Amino acid sequence: MTQQVLFYIFAALITLCSIGVITVRNPVTAAMYLVSDLFLLAGIYAMMQAHFVAAIQILVYAGAIVVLFIFVIMLLNLGPEARQRLKIPAPELAVLVITTIAFIGVAIMMTNGQPTVPVGALTPKAVQAAGGNTYVVGMVLFTKYLWPFELSSMLILLATIASVVIAKKDKAKAVKSTRKEQTLTSPAASSDCVEAAAPASLSNGKVVHGTR
């Protein structure tokens, strides 16, 4: 009974915070709403006896991802978004309507149907008896899901390298100036310089065209 009441309180707060994230105009305020959203979700996970997931939620989501967001907001020095009239184009409206209908359908099916998968033995009580949630999740993670776990480390390595490469300072302008010098000195300029310089000039022209 207390769990039910707590769940409703948490659910109401999560709904409010989610609406806050997408309606507030200041990005820092939105990040704060997101952080409270994630903390409340961690509370719900803890109530569901999923202690490992609750801890990971706070450590990784609230501790790392949101800090990264706030860091980027500060780095770009973003102010509140300018108030603009909300235009709702037809394709986006269609996506919204279809998503809503699909969700309502799935919710109805899930509330009326019975699970077709056989219910397993690892109910919260059984997990508690077998050594606690973290212990049992760790056992599953390092036996059944060992290979995906190792692959996820590759994914993280790849993402690290990718974000460093993407966020590195753009050298297109430097390449462009050296290319001019090279064409003056030697007619057979190296092809990779030309390739690197061409998209930069092309997209610069495009954005001028787009903003007008």
Add this chain to the structure above:
Amino acid sequence: MVPVDNYLVLATVMFLCGTLGVLFRRNLIMVLMAIELMLNAVNLVFVAGSQALGNLDGQVMVFFIITVAACEAAVGLAMVIALFRRYGTIDTSFLRMLRG
């Protein structure tokens, strides 16, 4: 013990909020935050299913989803920084170079 339907309704509300944010916000960082919201809704469904079905695979899956979400946030924010550096804006109404 809360019935599993309640979790599903809550996750639906969160996911719809995320969809609205992705579709209608113009700030790219806001769009990324809305994506995080959607991923969280999916996590909630996984944990609720894992609890209802007596099977811990859902919670392991949440671990992987959080890993992917962290990678996605890192790469996405790096792209936001690169875009801001080159064009001076992260407003999606100005970033339409790929428009045919």
